[in-house]
Amino acid sequence: MTARSREFSLKTLLLLALLAVSLPPAVLAGSVVFKLAASQEATLEAGVRQRVDAIATATDRYFDSVASVLQAVSMSISLQRGDLGAFRTTAQALVHTDALAGGLALLSTTGSVLLEAPGSASTDGLEADARDAVGEVVRTGQPAVSNLYASHDLRNAAVAVAAPVFRNGALAYVLLTLVPAAELDALLRGQHLPSDWIAALVDQNGTIVARTRDADRFVGRPANAEFMSHVIGESGSFTNVNLDRVDVYGTFRKSPETGWLSAIGLPRSSLVAPVQHSLAWLIGGSVMVLLVAVGIGAWATRRIVAPVRLITAAAHTIGEGHVPVAAPTGVAELTEIGRELVKAGERRREAEAAERKTAEQLQGRQRMETVGQLAAGVAHDFNNLLMVLNGNLEMLEREPLSPRAARLVSAGLRAVTRGDKLVSQILTFGQRQMLKAEPCDIEAQLSGMFGLLQTALGPEIPIKHDFAAPGAISVVDKTEFDRAILNIAINARDAMNGPGVFRIATSLAANGANVAGPSIRVAFSDTGAGMPADVLGRAFDPFFTTKEVGHGSGLGLSQVYGFARQSEGHVALESELGQGTTVIIELPLSFRKPATITEEAPGRAEPSLIGLTVVVVDDTPDVLDVVTATLEAVGCTVLRAANGAECLAILSDHCERVAVVLTDVMMPGGMMGTELVGRIREICPNVPAVLMSGYAQHQNDNDVLRKPFSSRMLLNAVQAATRKRGERA
Numbered sequence: 001m002t003a004r005s006r007e008f009s010l011k012t013l014l015l016l017a018l019l020a021v022s023l024p025p026a027v028l029a030g031s032v033v034f035k036l037a038a039s040q041e042a043t044l045e046a047g048v049r050q051r052v053d054a055i056a057t058a059t060d061r062y063f064d065s066v067a068s069v070l071q072a073v074s075m076s077i078s079l080q081r082g083d084l085g086a087f088r089t090t091a092q093a094l095v096h097t098d099a100l101a102g103g104l105a106l107l108s109t110t111g112s113v114l115l116e117a118p119g120s121a122s123t124d125g126l127e128a129d130a131r132d133a134v135g136e137v138v139r140t141g142q143p144a145v146s147n148l149y150a151s152h153d154l155r156n157a158a159v160a161v162a163a164p165v166f167r168n169g170a171l172a173y174v175l176l177t178l179v180p181a182a183e184l185d186a187l188l189r190g191q192h193l194p195s196d197w198i199a200a201l202v203d204q205n206g207t208i209v210a211r212t213r214d215a216d217r218f219v220g221r222p223a224n225a226e227f228m229s230h231v232i233g234e235s236g237s238f239t240n241v242n243l244d245r246v247d248v249y250g251t252f253r254k255s256p257e258t259g260w261l262s263a264i265g266l267p268r269s270s271l272v273a274p275v276q277h278s279l280a281w282l283i284g285g286s287v288m289v290l291l292v293a294v295g296i297g298a299w300a301t302r303r304i305v306a307p308v309r310l311i312t313a314a315a316h317t318i319g320e321g322h323v324p325v326a327a328p329t330g331v332a333e334l335t336e337i338g339r340e341l342v343k344a345g346e347r348r349r350e351a352e353a354a355e356r357k358t359a360e361q362l363q364g365r366q367r368m369e370t371v372g373q374l375a376a377g378v379a380h381d382f383n384n385l386l387m388v389l390n391g392n393l394e395m396l397e398r399e400p401l402s403p404r405a406a407r408l409v410s411a412g413l414r415a416v417t418r419g420d421k422l423v424s425q426i427l428t429f430g431q432r433q434m435l436k437a438e439p440c441d442i443e444a445q446l447s448g449m450f451g452l453l454q455t456a457l458g459p460e461i462p463i464k465h466d467f468a469a470p471g472a473i474s475v476v477d478k479t480e481f482d483r484a485i486l487n488i489a490i491n492a493r494d495a496m497n498g499p500g501v502f503r504i505a506t507s508l509a510a511n512g513a514n515v516a517g518p519s520i521r522v523a524f525s526d527t528g529a530g531m532p533a534d535v536l537g538r539a540f541d542p543f544f545t546t547k548e549v550g551h552g553s554g555l556g557l558s559q560v561y562g563f564a565r566q567s568e569g570h571v572a573l574e575s576e577l578g579q580g581t582t583v584i585i586e587l588p589l590s591f592r593k594p595a596t597i598t599e600e601a602p603g604r605a606e607p608s609l610i611g612l613t614v615v616v617v618d619d620t621p622d623v624l625d626v627v628t629a630t631l632e633a634v635g636c637t638v639l640r641a642a643n644g645a646e647c648l649a650i651l652s653d654h655c656e657r658v659a660v661v662l663t664d665v666m667m668p669g670g671m672m673g674t675e676l677v678g679r680i681r682e683i684c685p686n687v688p689a690v691l692m693s694g695y696a697q698h699q700n701d702n703d704v705l706r707k708p709f710s711s712r713m714l715l716n717a718v719q720a721a722t723r724k725r726g727e728r729a
């Protein structure tokens with residue numbers, strides 16, 4: 001078993017090609033977008049971290065600046081002198097400045113309030129919450145920031161900033177100011193973060209000190225436990241669900257100075273939004289690209305599939321034996337194929353036409369062959385009948401007859417002559433006519449016929465000739481050739497039926513298709529009515545005529561056909577209705593010289609045949625009777641034989657007595673005349689033989705008496721044969 005490779009439709013292949021072209025770029029674009037999206041996310045996260053660092057730095061700077069103001073205050077002369085009364089006045093003036101608007105307090109190193117100048121912030125519970133900061137200042141000798149100082153009123157929440165006051169190198173007091181939580185809120189807002197981000201400050205206790213959104217709800221409250229669980233270390237990022245139940249990305253930084261946390265949280269959605277945006281673009285773009293590709297593909301497929309169907313149809317058309325029509329397909333290569341298919345179709349049609357023509361010609365030739373055989377067979381029998389009629393009528397003619405009987409006999413003899421002519425034409429057509437072929441100068445033969453032809457054509461039809469083959473020789477039976485020319489001329493006259501022109505043209509042709517070797521062509525043209533196709537197709541058929549009864553026997557062109565074929569030549573008809581007809585006879589060229597014509601010596605004496613013994617061989621008793629009677633009438637002794645064997649039997653006894661043997665050629669069932677002649681030569685070499693036949697091929701070697709023959713012809717033949725015997729002896 002052989003594995004069959006799968007068949008794909010053109011559509012499938014084109015679709016695959018399209019996908020192969022459009023998918024890889026889509027996949028590549030996808031991976032690039034994914035990478036870009038990831039790096040975009042990382043960039044955004046880094047940006048968030050920078051902002052949280054900025055908040056931490058800003059907060060630290062803010063507290064530093066407050067501490068610097070406190071340090072500057074600590075250097076005031078009143079304080080350095082310990083003149084607290086004077087310092088009170090200074091302090092009360094200072095709380096009207098922006099820097100210390102929250103109020104100013106001077107505390108002992110143990111934390112007790114020595115002096116207080118209240119500002120915008122409430123000082124309720126100051127001691128307790130500031131204690132840590134004071135303690136820190138005492139411990140480190142550095143400024144410190146407290147956790148959120150939360151009174152029961154959150155709106156007044158504040159943070160304490162404490163700074164040391166040194167006198168003579170020793171810590172003498174602690175200066176403290178309050179920073180309202182609202183100030184820190186303002187600091188956060190000053191960062192101008194995107195609206196969906198939330199920034200917050202968380203003190204060391206984990207209490208929210210400031211928040212960019214809903215500060216009044218959250219400030220003073222402990223930060224979300226989950227958030228607190230993430231903020232381990234100096235800085236970091238995390239994701240969690242915030243108090244608003246929003247999935248957030250968070251990042252934080254712990255200030256080393258205050259220990260406070262700066263944190264920013266933003267909805268994860270705003271982080272991944274650009275990525276999702278890119279993805280949406282990618283998917284949308286890919287779908288668009290694919291749709292456009294499929295659209296283009298469908299269009300291209302139609303542009304290709306439709307022409308392919310056209311080409312397929314063209315191939316089918318050729319398959320059915322027709323020629324397809326060339327049409328542009330819209331695809332250059334396919335149009336080219338289409339053109340080649342049309343050419344192939346035309347070549348095929350031409351080949352078929354040629355084949356048909358050859359077949360028709362062959363068929364026509366075979367038909368003519370068959371008809372010829374039939375006609376020749378009939379003619380043979382007719383010849384014998386005519387022989388008998390002729391012989392008997394001739395003998396009757398010699399009897400004393402009444403004038404009326406003599407007229408009847410001579411009418412009978414004329415009919416026999418006409419019958420003889422007809423049979424002779426039939427035989428010519430059947431190519432069974434005994435031809436006396438001899439080299440003939442064709443143009444000379446034609447010229448010699450001009451007078452007779454002009455008589456036949458009449459005064460209204462001049463003969464024009466155009467000879468271009470001077471001296472061309474062909475081996476033909478001149479009598480048959482003359483008859484053929486006459487038949488053609490008479491047909492031409494009938495076709496013109498009035499004034500016209502009869503042209504005879506000769507030319508030489510090299511190796512032709514119709515005749516082997518070089519040939520001479522003789523074209524006879526008339527300006528007559530021409531022939532319709534059906535007449536043209538049958539014109540050579542014996543007995544085919546379009547003429548009225550009594551005007552044509554339909555044997556004229558049959559004779560021409562038989563003559564040409566038997567002369568190893570060819571004949572063709574060209575005819576156009578209303579224009580005229582041309583009969584073209586083509587004959588093989590010969591290089592034998594034509595014999596000079598020797599006139600038979602006139603006034604030769606009638607040969608005397610009295611006492612001669614003649615053997616007559618014929619299988620037809622009536623013929624035997626007529627020949628016998630004719631010979632006996634002139635004094636011959638006739639020995640009759642019905643076949644070759646009888647003849648040989650006679651000769652074996654009477655070789656010396658026999659003057660001549662007359663034998664039929666065709667004797668079905670027995671020995672043929674030609675064979676008999678051979679045998680006679682063997683046993684009686686001096687006895688001449690004469691063949692009697694109208695049905696024979698070229699019999700150039702023997703003397704032949706063509707049937708039907710008159711008594712004169714018979715006696716002449718016998719006379720000639722006996723002369724030969726005399727010469728041989």
Ligand SMILES: Nc1ncnc2c1ncn2[C@@H]1O[C@H](COP(=O)(O)OP(=O)(O)OP(=O)(O)O)[C@@H](O)[C@H]1O
Nearest residue numbers: 491492495539545546547552553554555556557581
């Ligand atoms: N030159 C021609 N022009 C037109 N038709 C012709 C010509 N020659 C022959 N034909 C046609 O061919 C037919 C056959 O011709 P053919 O010579 O064999 O017989 P016929 O002329 O009819 O009779 P026949 O020649 O025996 O007297 C004619 O009847 C005629 O229709």
Ligand SMILES: [Mg+2]
Nearest residue numbers: 487491556557
């Ligand atoms: Mg004719």
